[in-house]
Amino acid sequence: MSILAERVARGSSGGGLGKWVVHIFGFIFLVVIGLSIVTNLLVGPVVVVPCTNGQPCGAPPTVPAVIRETAWRSSRYGFSLEYPASVVKVSQQTPSGVVLAIDVGGKSGVVTIQGFGSATTPAEAIGDQVGGLSGVSQLAGDTNPAHQLLGAGVGYVAGAGRIYVGDVTSPQGSQPISIASEAASDGRVTVSATVVGATSDSGYRSDLYAVADLVINSVRWQG
Amino acid sequence: MAHFLRPKLISTLFPHLPGDSHRSYRYALGLGSAAIIVLAALRLFPVALIAAALLLPVLVAMYLVDVNVYGDEPVWALSLTMGWGAVAGVGFGLLALAVAPSAASVTVNGTSQYLLVQGLVLPFCGFFVLLLGPLVLLRYQNFNALLDGVTFGVTTGAAFSGAQAITYSAHLMGAGLRPGGAVLPWVWRLLSLGLGMPIVTMGAAAAACAALWLRYRAPVRDAQALGPLGHPAVALPLAGLLVAAAAVGETFLSAGGWLLWLVVFDFVAISLLAQTIHVGLLEESAATEAGGPSLGSAPEAPS
Numbered sequence: 001m002s003i004l005a006e007r008v009a010r011g012s013s014g015g016g017l018g019k020w021v022v023h024i025f026g027f028i029f030l031v032v033i034g035l036s037i038v039t040n041l042l043v044g045p046v047v048v049v050p051c052t053n054g055q056p057c058g059a060p061p062t063v064p065a066v067i068r069e070t071a072w073r074s075s076r077y078g079f080s081l082e083y084p085a086s087v088v089k090v091s092q093q094t095p096s097g098v099v100l101a102i103d104v105g106g107k108s109g110v111v112t113i114q115g116f117g118s119a120t121t122p123a124e125a126i127g128d129q130v131g132g133l134s135g136v137s138q139l140a141g142d143t144n145p146a147h148q149l150l151g152a153g154v155g156y157v158a159g160a161g162r163i164y165v166g167d168v169t170s171p172q173g174s175q176p177i178s179i180a181s182e183a184a185s186d187g188r189v190t191v192s193a194t195v196v197g198a199t200s201d202s203g204y205r206s207d208l209y210a211v212a213d214l215v216i217n218s219v220r221w222q223g
Numbered sequence: 224m225a226h227f228l229r230p231k232l233i234s235t236l237f238p239h240l241p242g243d244s245h246r247s248y249r250y251a252l253g254l255g256s257a258a259i260i261v262l263a264a265l266r267l268f269p270v271a272l273i274a275a276a277l278l279l280p281v282l283v284a285m286y287l288v289d290v291n292v293y294g295d296e297p298v299w300a301l302s303l304t305m306g307w308g309a310v311a312g313v314g315f316g317l318l319a320l321a322v323a324p325s326a327a328s329v330t331v332n333g334t335s336q337y338l339l340v341q342g343l344v345l346p347f348c349g350f351f352v353l354l355l356g357p358l359v360l361l362r363y364q365n366f367n368a369l370l371d372g373v374t375f376g377v378t379t380g381a382a383f384s385g386a387q388a389i390t391y392s393a394h395l396m397g398a399g400l401r402p403g404g405a406v407l408p409w410v411w412r413l414l415s416l417g418l419g420m421p422i423v424t425m426g427a428a429a430a431a432c433a434a435l436w437l438r439y440r441a442p443v444r445d446a447q448a449l450g451p452l453g454h455p456a457v458a459l460p461l462a463g464l465l466v467a468a469a470a471v472g473e474t475f476l477s478a479g480g481w482l483l484w485l486v487v488f489d490f491v492a493i494s495l496l497a498q499t500i501h502v503g504l505l506e507e508s509a510a511t512e513a514g515g516p517s518l519g520s521a522p523e524a525p526s
Contacts, residue, residue: 021250022247040399041400044399168326169478170323173388175323197326
């Protein structure tokens with residue numbers, strides 16, 4: 001027996017919808033779902049035809065003039081890289097790697113360059129680096145063919161590459177992010193590079209990826 | 224005591240609902256929740272997010288129509304509850320976006336950056352801002368019953384939570400219909416944003432409004448019925464802290480962990496609200512038996 005008072009209907013109009021509640025709710029909810037599908041189709045990105053490896057795929061994105069190239073060297077693994085200090089700043093660094101913050105044209109992201117021993121394969125390096133990202137929820141591989149990395153590599157050495165999607169979340173909601181990671185090995189050291197940015201700031205024609213490409217291509221292997 | 228240990232969600236959030244309608248609302252809630260899970264399983268995450276954000280607001284709107292809570296003055300009463308909640312939710316969603324660290328920064332420095340502002344300050348302040356709408360209605364004698372305060376709190380809280388989640392996640396719409404992502408964490412996340420967090424907010428807002436109505440609108444004999452919990456000076460900060468404590472769990476827990484965390488806070492909020500509603504129902508029964516003014520009586524001038 002409940003110690004609470006019995007609940008009473010509010011006047012004669014209480015419960016007017018009666019048994020139709022579920023039907024009406026179902027109808028309204030279907031309308032909501034339908035409208036949100038239409039909204040998504042209207043504001044969603046245009047479908048991009050995937051590029052073919054080795055074939056021309058449109059003009060490359062324009063990037064800011066590369067001036068004041070600044071060098072960074074891994075004291076542990078010996079590889080080095082260069083970055084345009086006008087749009088890239090060192091965020092964190094260790095003897096084996098560096099995190100560079102990119103801010104170009106109001107679009108921001110980070111590229112993490114990390115060295116590993118020769119025992120680590122490029123695929124393992126990618127997994128290690130992406131797994132170490134903090135604050136990413138709903139992380140999964142991006143299966144969209146148009147988003148895949150073609151000819152992945154680091155410092156002009158061919159290697160492996162993978163694309164992921166995820167979200168950074170807060171109590172208020174979610175924001176989608178894109179992650180592009182590639183790695184290569186010269187037999188003595190494996191270097192991986194991971195680019196992270198908001199999905200709206202990312203993509204193969206984005207300024208963020210263009211600057212990240214400059215940095216990744218600038219990697220010089222030891223010796 | 225058993226009732227407090229097993230709070231009933233529908234009858235507590237929708238106290239004017241006749242007993243024979245509870246099952247229909249439970250089915251509707253279950254149907255909506257199942258639809259969200261199915262949408263997530265189909266990887267239609269943006270659609271699932273909108274559906275989750277609107278699940279409780281739609282159910283609340285149906286309840287308001289069903290029991291005719293606003294009587295002859297639905298337009299401005301709706302404006303000050305559901306309308307104000309939506310406006311405040313959009314505002315706080317935009318504010319949260321403006322103060323949020325960049326996605327890239329979060330992946331480097333971790334979600335601890337969210338702890339203070341987005342985990343504690345914004346939920347706490349947002350809660351008090353959403354109460355401003357119902358507070359205006361406190362002046363009107365036409366809405367003088369404690370259960371009116373409860374309904375206004377529930378309505379405003381639902382609209383606030385839904386609007387905030389959609390606004391903050393608006394970027395997701397630009398990522399396409401099926402943007403990719405792990406399904407199971409998405410399901411936990413959607414249930415947290417669509418049910419877990421809104422229920423805490425609705426319960427806390429309703430309890431806070433009930434304390435205000437108990438203090439300024441209820442008969443003197445009822446004013447002390449809830450002890451310290453019925454005093455606005457205690458109830459309002461407590462409700463705000465409840466919402467902030469529920470929200471902050473997101474900054475250090477996994478998606479599934481946050482959902483479990485929210486279930487605990489939902490339980491606390493609904494249990495607190497159930498005690499308040501008990502007083503309101505007794506008050507309503509006493510008024511009916513005494514032939515006093517009913518809740519749907521003709522409008523009166525602001526007091």
